[in-house]
Amino acid sequence: MSLLSVPFVGTSADTVLHVVAAVVLVATVGAVAIGFWKFHELPIHKAHSRDHHQIGLITALTWIGFIWHWVWVVAVIVAFVDMEKAIINLRDTWRHAPESQRAQSAANSELESSKTNEEAA
Numbered sequence: 001m002s003l004l005s006v007p008f009v010g011t012s013a014d015t016v017l018h019v020v021a022a023v024v025l026v027a028t029v030g031a032v033a034i035g036f037w038k039f040h041e042l043p044i045h046k047a048h049s050r051d052h053h054q055i056g057l058i059t060a061l062t063w064i065g066f067i068w069h070w071v072w073v074v075a076v077i078v079a080f081v082d083m084e085k086a087i088i089n090l091r092d093t094w095r096h097a098p099e100s101q102r103a104q105s106a107a108n109s110e111l112e113s114s115k116t117n118e119e120a121a
Contacts, residue, residue: 040065040072043079054078 040062047058058079065072 043072043075046079050079052079 043058043062044055046052047055052058058075061071061075061078065075
């Protein structure tokens with residue numbers, strides 16, 4: 001068999017192999033497109049399942065995300081993060097500093113007040 005000879009050329013097997021390859025190609029491209037679509041619609045489905053009060057915003061961000069992908073990331077964050085709980089958690093964290101920070105700030109204020117008292121005397 002030489003390097004220039006190609007098997008199955010000019011036979012019915014050649015046509016069958018081309019048809020099988022075309023079907024596999026179309027099925028693969030279709031599966032990738034459907035998978036991408038389902039993954040891209042994930043924020044909308046999550047918002048509907050949680051009965052989110054910003055469904056319109058999430059839907060708009062998801063559609064805009066087809067053009068600008070960073071907007072889709074914002075839609076995912078809005079859909080998956082409970083903003084009310086996140087804001088409450090952030091507020092509580094801000095108000096209640098850890099004990100080590102409180103002790104250090106108290107020590108610093110005492111040090112400053114003692115320096116002020118020494119300068120006044």
